[in-house]
Amino acid sequence: MASTGLFDTDTLVTPLGDGRYSATLSDRWNALGGAPNGGYSLAMTVSALAHLMRPLGLPDPLTVSSFFLRRAATGAAELRASIARVGKRTATAEAQLWQGGDEIVRTTATFADLAQARGRTLALTAPPVLPPPEDCLELTGGRRLPGVTIVDRVEIRCPERPGWTQGKPSGNPSALFWMRFTDGRDADTRALPSLVDACAPVVMELGARTSSTIELTTHVRARPAPGWLACRVVTRHVIAGYHDEDFEIWDSTGQLVAQSRQLALMPPDDA
């Protein structure tokens, strides 16, 4: 069993029956702008889905697609979840996060039991090459960004500080870094679809001050070993303000454990 921590406390959902759940969005996972981080909001939908999947014995969110409909706010929320299909090895379901009569996030996900996966494995690519975490630097060098609390929950260590953190965007929208929960909770498959969104977008290196995620899909590829996670992030296409961001997470044994892609929009007046 994975260790527990604030991520578990802050993504608890209380079943109300009939696929409905109550929850409270904490202010401990706020991103730029002071609102709950998108990855944190979607974690609520994954919690509800995980509850639906528990009797089916399918603990791992294999593929998770979330649409971000409105800005989340700290405070009370409701979840509405329902199964689409239960198969032999997987099941698919949908969960919606609602606040004050508005739908905030809609997630569809297929769950599986990755311990039961029996198929070929081929090493076609290699994990990111990074100096050990103890030789790396904290992302912001301890500087506080007003209202951004997620930096106290998720620690990021990089070989060198990104240009944007020093007011000098490098023009290269990619990054390699280590990541972990600051409270020592190890990442599990339930946390990975949130962790792929836990860092500032790499378009900050293009001078963007912010970016709004429209859709984010994560494929969870394996159960992570305990310890630091090595991350590789890149934006490859910026077209008319829309940009992709691909995020890979590799565990401490050098195994790919999650890969995500998001489509996001930079405000037209940005950068």
Added chain:
Amino acid sequence: MASTGLFDTDTLVTPLGDGRYSATLSDRWNALGGAPNGGYSLAMTVSALAHLMRPLGLPDPLTVSSFFLRRAATGAAELRASIARVGKRTATAEAQLWQGGDEIVRTTATFADLAQARGRTLALTAPPVLPPPEDCLELTGGRRLPGVTIVDRVEIRCPERPGWTQGKPSGNPSALFWMRFTDGRDADTRALPSLVDACAPVVMELGARTSSTIELTTHVRARPAPGWLACRVVTRHVIAGYHDEDFEIWDSTGQLVAQSRQLALMPPDDA
């Protein structure tokens, strides 16, 4: 306005009111195994969504995520579609394809008007380098695969024939090729989320005989210019039978028009 062809005829949906549509899956888009191609099945959901979006003036499926729940069959189908949110520049909706009381495909999509997109464009990558289509070879060299009708609808031309088409998988799960509808219909943004799934999976080069898509997300990045489409496909991670497949489509002017990623499963006894 884009040209029309069999793709339009075969993805027609008839509104029944209240977000319901009737449709018929043709046998003209069958993939390996003789069932309707996944990209074709999802085109039905995109048709229903496009109908919902018409009064909103949002013609372009910006981001489309489909979960493949059951195998589709030729014949009658019903669609159920509903709006999740209408915003200023985008709207998000969901559509389900049902056959005989079973849900087959569930698609969530955000639509936009790409002609109105006003933001930065940065050229960070380059289109695939391919000899002109007239110097390339038809994928199967005119050989017929039993029951596979989609090869008569979508033409694929490659610099050299993939090893798997000659019984000699190369071991390299990637490909570059040209693609177009055989009947001369030009691709538009509505066709792109289907075209990213119109070719045999590149894991055929690993000896796989088949692969089942679990989830497929397409981001449509621009309206394609008329003419041939240049495609770049790669599978990067094969883990316990699950594999990704990234598919890019570039238009005849060298513009990226769509990028997709799917998670799929090779049968355990395969390859």
